[in-house]
Amino acid sequence: MSGALEDLLRELAPQVLGALVRRHGQFDACEDAVQEALLAAATRWPEEGVPARPRSWLLAVAGRALVDHWRRDSARRRREVSAALDPTREPPDRPDDTLEVLFLCCHPALSPPSQLALTLRAAGGLSTAQVAAAFLVPEATMAQRISRAKQRIREAGGRFARPAAVAVVLHVLYLMFNEGHTASSGPDLHRPDLTTEAVRLARLLHRLLPADGEVAGLLALMLLTDARRAARTDAEGWIVPLAEQDRGRWDAAAIAEGRALLARTLGAGPVGQYQVQAAIAALHDEAPTAADTDWPQILALYDVLDRVAPGPVVTLSRAVAVAMVHGPVAGLAALGTLDGDARLAYTHRLEAVRAHLLEQAGDPAAARESYLQAARMTASLPEQRYLTRRAARLRPPPGDA
Structure with missing residues (x-):
């Protein structure tokens, strides 16, 4: 499967899941149906070509998978009539459901660790092994946690809700970005698909909550950190430490955007951990050489971060x-x-x-x-x-x- 196709499926997966859950509930069954649709797309699209309306195609296939699931459960047989999905009924200008999936995964019936794990799995597209690495726990432990989380949402009759704990969503995006910035396993140092998706979701959240300083701080942190991506490895793929990187290869536009976000955020309200981390990243990015890095100021900020988080x-x-x-x-x-x-x-x-x-x-x-x-x-x-x-x-x- 090509990288472009993988990126497309990663972008569409949470949108399709969000549309299904918004219509039918039953998060666990909907996620299983979406996984079946993604597998079908990964198998057929390389040979048949990407449909003109790929999201509608996935919705139709996932909808049929749900019907099959309910047919196998006689207690849910009455749902079949309303379960069929007509792709033409989906408005072309419908909102992105990805953030709705994020908030659903942060259902108040779940513990914070389960909220984080499920969101990384359902909205971020990470494997169970990658989620386990992000949490520093064994893979088997994480698999059980994700399974229990989906069961809890089903038992709670999960529907879309926007809990007050936006901090949980921010933490999820933070972990997603970190896994993309330095992959926990595999042959590549970076996973640009994850960092790009994390930045995209952070931008969406920032548009939704423009006055939230921590949302802006997280987006700034991502931009200021990802700006160094091109310089983190050499032509042969060897890691280049920060102090030895060619700073001329850093993304000046991303740095400027991150610094501007930070300038508008700091001092406008309570200072949180993402704003402090973004300030640390900005100090690294602002230094013309490694020797010019303001380490005393960075240490002072870490002292603040140690108190905040x-x-x-x-x-x-x-x-x-x-x-x-x-x-x-x-x-x-x-x-x-x-x-x-x-x-x-x-x-x-x-x-x-x-x-x-x-x-x-x-x-x-x-x-x-x-x-x-x-x-x-x-x-x-x-x-x-x-x-x-x-x-x-x-x-x-x-x-x-």
């Missing part, structure tokens, strides 16, 4: 800023507070940061071991290659003790 990932990033301001030994001390934190048991990032700081501190042997340990812990092939090469550079010369 404390957590192991914030502590990890803050340790790097501590090292840049106060030296690698101080950074290692800050990092040591995370030893034994179970939330980092399924990610390589703690060992990767430790290796970097140990190398800066002049302990190549320990740094090498941490690089190798980090390489063993990640399923991302580019990160494995990068970490292994860093370790190889620290190998003692032959004959040395």
Whole structure:
């Protein structure tokens, strides 16, 4: 399946799901029907061509799948008459249902972790394994969580509702973007399909809630971070660390848009975690060279972030800023507070940061071991290659003790 076709199906999937659930309810059955329609499209469209109205095609196929499902359930037989979908009845200027799916997945009957997991799966198109990596839990645990979430929505008679917890939707988009920015597994460092979709959804949410500072802050953070994408790998696909990137390859337009959003947001209301993270990203983007980076200001912002949204990932990033301001030994001390934190048991990032700081501190042997340990812990092939090469550079010369 071509990349363009995959992008089209990813864009249409939550819209079709939203239309089905808006009409029929039963989120779990509708999602199963949409998955069947997507599989049919992925099989037939490459040979037959994309239909003139691809969304209507998917709706019709998914609708027939729902009818078949209800036929197999005698208790729902009476729904058959009203279940048939006529694609011509869909108005051409109908609103995008994707955000409605986002809010439905944040149903108040679900716990916050289940809301996040289900939204990533249903609206973001992530696999169960990718969602598990985003949450730092085993895949089997995440599969059970998603299954229970769909069951809870069905039991609650799920219908579209816009809960007050917009923060949950923001967190979902944040995780989706992060998975696209640095894929947790596979041969590629980036997944532009996910970052593009996350930015698209963030723009939609910003248009819906233009006065929400955190919505604007998240969109700014995405733009300021994704602006560096082209410079994060070299021509051979090797990872290029931030300090070594060619800043002339950064997207100046995205940086300008992100900074403008941030300028309109900061000071206009309560400061939240996405605004603070966007401010940190802006400081990196504004520095003409790595040596010009305002690390004291970045550390001050991480101190704010640690109060606004404390957590192991914030502590990890803050340790790097501590090292840049106060030296690698101080950074290692800050990092040591995370030893034994179970939330980092399924990610390589703690060992990767430790290796970097140990190398800066002049302990190549320990740094090498941490690089190798980090390489063993990640399923991302580019990160494995990068970490292994860093370790190889620290190998003692032959004959040395």
